[in-house]
Amino acid sequence: MKHKVLVGAVITTLLAFLLYMANMKRVEDAKLTVVGPKTSKVAKKKAKEPKVKTLKEPKVNSIEYSNHVKAKSGSNKKLVKIIKKTMGLDDSYQVVAQDLNNSNHFAVVSNTAKAHNANKAMKLFLLIALYEQEQKGKIGNRTAITIKKADKVKGDKMLQTNMAYGIAYLREAMLRGNKTASNALLRKIGVANVDSVAKRMGATQTTIAKNFNGDSYGKTTAADLAKTMMGLYQGRVLNRQHASRVLSTLASSKDRPSLVDDINGGVYAIGDHDFAVAIVQGKGNAYCVSVWGSNNKNFAKLGQQVNTWFSKKRK
Template sequence: MKNKVIIGSLITTLLAFMLYSLNLKRVQNTSVEIVGQSQSVKKERGKGKLSHEPKVAEVEYPTHVQIASGSDQTWAKQIEKLMGKDQSYQVAVQDLNSGKFARVANTTKAHGVTGTGRLFLLAAVFYQEEHGKLTSHSAIKVKKSDRAKGEKALQPGIAYGTSFLRQTLMQGNKTAGNVLLRKVKPQKVNAMAKKMGASSTKFSKKYTANPLAQTTANDMVAVMDDLYKNKTLSRQYSNLTLGSLNQNATGQKPKLVQKIHGATVYAIGDDRSSVAIIENNGQAYCVAVWSNSNKKFAKLGEVVSNFFK
């Protein structure tokens, strides 16, 4: 009797071990789906690797709005009310005569910009011209590596004048941007931005990179204020830089200034950012914005213009 119990126990143990081994093998080969926010991420057990990385949300803290110390509260509250809490944004407004300002944001880090980033490259090019490193007639040969995909206006092996390259750049030609950036050097663009007060700005090593630069609304205002007051560039070259901002092929204004009329406007922008200087009846102010949506840019420009009427 005792032997039968022992044999039965051994058989039970052996069956349990076989069943455990089969289950363990099945679990090791099973993919587990981890669901997080808007995306599913699959992780294979036993390998410890993600099949693809989850996307990071662009909205940093959409409900936590910060108003910078010293901001005009009336301006700040109107900006906050307009921009709401559905989008991530930064807005900076400054009276260029009195220094009065408002800075409102629910994201503080530097964000990517494309077309607006040309502001920093232009300023660096004109700085080189003012200090004799370039002239408006300097000929720069286009290299094959400069050629942007799909563009044929500028041919490799042919030299073009700096003035022509600047104009072509502002008309949206990326090859011209690559040529000028190669000549000026990305580190010189970054140094120029810092010299003008844009301490959080970093320009890309290639003009065709996306994004072209990382910057903030505060940095964009700092550069425009520097140009308006001729701090880094002389009056002549500051005016040339500002005047170049409006030299686009379509003549269409950035959304930020589309509802502003009867004023002198220097503006540049893209789908997620914009900066402008507006002069009207002896007043001058600058407004800059970055957001992951440009739906409110035109209304923002109109609201800010009302601060100065």
């Protein structure tokens, strides 16, 4: 009997131990969840995703493309059509054509408004500044300028350092393309004075280079060149006598831009590979035409077409 009681006790103890171990295992595996009082519960906010900025497409008119050709308000529609057809849509360009006897007859057509690098065309501003200094009595035909080392351009055999040359001789050399002569004249007149002439002529987008050594002598626009040439014709900055001398100098130059290749009559022009500006006087008409282009292949045709339009009766 005692033996049975002992066995039962052992079995009971074993079962109790197994039950205890099972409970311990369940406690270890259980997830601990802490629940605070309702008053202290903090609701988590969802983190907002950062806003992604949507890039707006730029306005078509804010970008300069060759096919975005604009005409200034008031431009003659027939003349605008002629210019557009002649210049096409493959290249960038600026064209100004203005009747000098009738302010209502004009066309300003372009697909770019900014100033561009210019070469020989910039000599127009230096030429006007030279004659203004002469008009003021600061220089004259007897004025001589000594070529300095800073003026001398590599490879130039025409002008020698430390030699003095007459201003008329240097002016002619400049118009024939001599950079040393251009530098000497620019130094004599001063960049600030040339820049002042440009601004007083209305060339507000024009800047003059410190020297004419490189391929660019500064920046300008077709509109600025047109304003300057028309200023000469109208007696701005220079009096009639000195304005006539500038125009005569341009008329006698053998280095004429392709813009006026097919134009006869009184032609006063200056230009380079990218720019050209001219005043043309014919029978009963006088006008100014100016152009800048990323390609000059149509310059001669443009000059001829514009000349034909101004030569005919217009409505």
